[in-house]
Amino acid sequence: MTDGVEELAAHARDTHIVVVGGGVAGLVAALECAKVGMQVTVVEASDSFGGAVRSAEVAGITVDAGAESYATRGGTVRALIDELGLGDAVVRPAAGRAWVAGIPGVGAAPLPAGSVLGIPDNPWGDDVRRIIGWRGVWRAYLDRLRPPLTIGHERSLGALVRTRMGERVLDRLVAPVTTGVYSARPDDIDVDFAAPGLNSALTRTGSLAGAVAQLTGARTGAPGAAVEGLAGGMSRLVAALTERLIALDAELLSSTEARAVAARDGGGWAVSIHAEDDPRVELRADAVIVATPEAIARALLSPSVPELSGDAGEAPMVEIVTLVLESRALDAAPRGTGVLTVPGSFSAKALTHSTAKWDWVARAADGLHVVRVSFGAQGEEPATARLDDADAAALALAEASALLGVPLQPGDLRGAHRERFTQSQPASVIGRAAASAAARTTVHRRPGLAVVGAWVAGTGLAQVVPDAVNEAELVRRTTLFGAPPADSTL
Secondary structure, X not given: OHHHHHHHHHHHHOOEEEEEOOEHHHHHHHHHHHOOOOEEEEEOOOOXXXXXXXXXXXXXXXXXXXXXXXXXXXXXXXXXXXXXXXHHHEEOXXXXXXXXXXXXXXXXXXXXXXXXXXXXXXXXXXHHHHHHHHHHHHHHHHXXXXXXXXXXXXXXXXXXXXXXXXXXXXXXXXXXHHHHHHOOOHHHEEXXXXXXXXHHHHHHHOOHHHHHHHHHHHHOOOOOOOEEEEOOOOHHHHHHHHHHHHHOOOEEEOOOEEEEEEEOOOOOEEEEEEEOOEOOOEEEEOEEEEOOOHHHHHHHHOOOOHHHHOOOOOOOEEEEEEEEEOOHHHOOOOOOOEEEEOOOOOOOOEEEEHHHHOHHHHHHHOOOEEEEEEEOEOOEOOOOOOOOHHHHHHHHHHHHHHHHOOOOOHHXXXXXXXXXXXXXXXXXXXXXXXXXXXXXXXXXXXXXXXEOOHHHHXXXXXXXXXXXXXXXXXXXXXXXXXXXXXXXXX
């Protein structure tokens, strides 16, 4: 028995895994391989690791420049955080509702409390009526009167809401949520992925409002918050991952471009690389995990997996402009922790008042205010895309003033930072999950290849992290114990 364990350990030490892409998905997959003794090399084209999880210093304050939180569902991200010794740094956002701005004839109002993706459980509620008006309330009430013949069979969120509750609920409540959260139009959102159980509850209750009430009632009293963050910023997760990998003797190569992935004669893979300060042009590997955005992954893998040679599809471009402001008008958090917008009403799609949302940011800012303004969604170029940094900050300041309903002047600005992301299409977009699953299946047919990241897992750490863990486990098994059955979907 001991000999078998020692032989397996030696086999692991002799196995080399190359991970292309140093975002969280790539780092997590690398860690899963490194902690069983495998040799691991992570290749990252940019000069830093973390992908969409990154920080910046603005006016002397360290802020999240990308992802600022993670969804708690599933518990996998929290388990990783605890494993990395960051459990004591976990923080929860302040209580309070998001607002929606750009409501015709109203301006801005808090989103209703009892809702799923903006769909209200009670159209007669004062907080709903304030947004959709009496005309919208009466139209939404028809949801209760519609016959149940087609209930439970609508796939498109937009079509479902439009048919059941009308355009005002769709445009003023649902669209701000899907645009702000998913960067996608309601018509393109798959109900079963974005709101699991909603169609089934609709069938049981006979109305969309009743279905929402059933879902919100089921989660009432559930422990914990829907999202959590890290005091000091989510980039602490990236730092902890890289530190753990280095401690496990993994090789981390930044500013190194992976140019090709090819099968080697006799088995294994070769990753062609280019770096200014690295004489190597090729890394040999027993397995390669590609953790890049979709377009890059397809370009790297399509020579070996021809089925991936198709178009990557529309990927929303998003820009986040973070402002540090000195303004007494913001002390009272006039619009709570954040604002979503009715599409077409503002240049920005959403705003987060970080010092109102996160206690650690408020302490770090020490009397200043940190505000994040987001631009860009499906089918549109961010309004900041063609602006220089100064003009982008000026636009973000003007949008923040309008969204928060307070006068903000250029003299209030103490610093600004902008980040641009190519956001993968969410798994909740109709057809996206099936397409991603099909792409992964074709990759699995080539032993020693795997793909991870938001384009196959879905956006958000709560989807990316467990997916990367599962794929790394598949790579470990196939390299150490042999290929799984041909029909394996693990």
